Amino acid sequence: MTFSISAEFIAEQNSKKESHLAEDHAALGRQLARRGVDIEAVTERAMDYAVAVPTWGVGTGGTRFARFPGPGEPRHVFDKIEDCGVIHQLTRTTPTVSPHIPWDKVSDYSALRQKAASHDLSFDAVNSNTFQDAKDQIRSYKFGSLTHADVGTRAQAIEHNLECIEIGRKLGSSALTVWIADGSNFPGQSNLNAAFDRYMDSLKAIYDELPKDWFVFLEHKLYEPAFYSTVISDWGSSFMAASELGPKAKCLVDLGHHAPNTNIEQIVARLIRAEKLAGFHFNDSKYGDDDLDSGSVDPFRLFLVFNELVDAELRKASGFNPAYMIDQSHNVTDPIESLMQSASEILRAYVQASLVDRHALALAQAESDVLGGHLLVKQAFITDVSPILAEARRRKAGAIDPIGVYRASGYRNQKAQERPASTTASAGIV
Numbered sequence: 001m002t003f004s005i006s007a008e009f010i011a012e013q014n015s016k017k018e019s020h021l022a023e024d025h026a027a028l029g030r031q032l033a034r035r036g037v038d039i040e041a042v043t044e045r046a047m048d049y050a051v052a053v054p055t056w057g058v059g060t061g062g063t064r065f066a067r068f069p070g071p072g073e074p075r076h077v078f079d080k081i082e083d084c085g086v087i088h089q090l091t092r093t094t095p096t097v098s099p100h101i102p103w104d105k106v107s108d109y110s111a112l113r114q115k116a117a118s119h120d121l122s123f124d125a126v127n128s129n130t131f132q133d134a135k136d137q138i139r140s141y142k143f144g145s146l147t148h149a150d151v152g153t154r155a156q157a158i159e160h161n162l163e164c165i166e167i168g169r170k171l172g173s174s175a176l177t178v179w180i181a182d183g184s185n186f187p188g189q190s191n192l193n194a195a196f197d198r199y200m201d202s203l204k205a206i207y208d209e210l211p212k213d214w215f216v217f218l219e220h221k222l223y224e225p226a227f228y229s230t231v232i233s234d235w236g237s238s239f240m241a242a243s244e245l246g247p248k249a250k251c252l253v254d255l256g257h258h259a260p261n262t263n264i265e266q267i268v269a270r271l272i273r274a275e276k277l278a279g280f281h282f283n284d285s286k287y288g289d290d291d292l293d294s295g296s297v298d299p300f301r302l303f304l305v306f307n308e309l310v311d312a313e314l315r316k317a318s319g320f321n322p323a324y325m326i327d328q329s330h331n332v333t334d335p336i337e338s339l340m341q342s343a344s345e346i347l348r349a350y351v352q353a354s355l356v357d358r359h360a361l362a363l364a365q366a367e368s369d370v371l372g373g374h375l376l377v378k379q380a381f382i383t384d385v386s387p388i389l390a391e392a393r394r395r396k397a398g399a400i401d402p403i404g405v406y407r408a409s410g411y412r413n414q415k416a417q418e419r420p421a422s423t424t425a426s427a428g429i430v
């Protein structure tokens, strides 16, 4: 029998905060009513929002220098599902899990699917991995995978992606996310165009095998581990590839995969216009692909991304159906706490963006009222929507204060007893 947090415990913890929450929600409701916003409608939007959690996110991450394992880490994907279940149980915002192959490979996928269902979870996009060598793999990815100069290595990488699709079908997934580490570290190491041509050949082979209702998400990244050139380095390369492949190929935006100061919200706007926005890997950063918790460094940028997303949603932009995922590495925090906090901050940005008076904003823009337009966006951002987030969780039997309830439950200590320390737990940054 493994430890789990009971519904009664959550209700008992919530009961200590319910009357204050009701006061705060009512006060915010009166404030929003003066702005012509119905807090009930916004609270319902918050209840409907969902973002996927990556299975690799519940393990402690590391840097290229070291990894400092925490107590009670998941030992395998079944443990990971338990931890993902707690995140959803307390936040009620993360009903799907994004698996990673081969890290989450098992012999019985229907058992894995059942395990997930027992935690009210289902599976989101499957992530392939050709950025490291799997055990017993014949050819190495040291010098590339889907774009390797050697045709046999490319065939092996294609085969791995087809296997991911097969596993994804068994798990009820409907998308494959492809990120490759391929690129070069030295000028002259690789022919920049030939590498892209090989990428297209490999992706076509994968695309042709996609089930009818599936998508392939192409994830670009500026640099790392290749430091001179990366084959799919930016949204332009990703968009070129997705356009050439066809309607089932779309561009995935990982917030950490751009040069510092890049206007990511504008990239998002362009991809929406082209009907090529696959979705997101949410995280935050200060310098590069830091994979810090969403909203921890630059919550305004996260809000501005959601400002574009909510704009597209409300005007019913054609082909707009982004997949939302978190992709972070938790090196110095409890991963469950970081993921709950991140899901909450992503939801916060969505709710704040829902408060923008879009009619007034369009008028300000039409009249070139520069500061007027800016203030309308800023007003939404500075509104403290915490009572809406907490009330949305409470109404769905989640925790008013997820991290407080998690800490009070003693879950981590319980898992430290149940899960003897392992040195092989995989964690990664993609």
Ligand SMILES: [Mn+2]
Pocket (backbone or CB within 6 Å): 219, 254, 281, 327, 430
């Ligand atoms: Mn990513």
